[in-house]
Amino acid sequence: MNWLIEIVLYLLLLTTAFLALSVKDLLAAAAAATAFTLTMALLFISMGAIDVGFTEAVVGAGIVGVYFIAAVSQTSRRTRD
């Protein structure tokens, strides 16, 4: 049962990573990067590293996502390339 959850988490990891890199809307890219970090934290916890997963969830999903949004608010919302 545990490997089934991990496979779903890995698929979610790849999906959010691809979304964060490919989407043109920078706010959506920041949200996808935050979802990537949260999935990463869940994977760390499923591997037994509670402390690492907790730090990843707090810093990656809690603080860095907010910093991404603050940085997007200082520039244009869409990429030009």
Place this chain on the structure above:
Amino acid sequence: MTSPSQSVIIIVAGRALAPLIQLFGIYVIIHGHYSPGGGFQGGALLAAGVILLRMTEGRCAAQSEISTEAAIPVASIGALIFAGTGLVTLAFGGHYMDYGVVPVPGIEEPMVRYYGILLVEFGIGLAVMTALVAIFDDMLDDPSPENGDVDAGKPAEDLKRP
């Protein structure tokens, strides 16, 4: 983000969530030395509560908790608590952060180590919380439209555009 949000739901949800996040942060700091967590994670949670209030109600909110000017000095005080606890043990002839050598009357050595680690965690939490809030405040500082990008002058309208 620099001005209060237009939606009542967002403001009420932010006001309701921020105290719970900060209570959990204090729990994580206090229980950090024998369970997952610690000063860094608890400090980041405390900072998340303040940043949530500043995001929802504009950057002038929660100034009585941490004002923008006081953030960096309080972070220095937290770093001083962290490093000073180690220096006190040096003064009593032990190694750096070897808390057991400090003679506290009425408390035996294991409990001195226990409270020493708690004091260090408190210093780390204070430093991390105020430093993260200071970074957030600096990122929202007034953008200067005169040097370079035209979009930099109007960030709030740009975010609302779908």
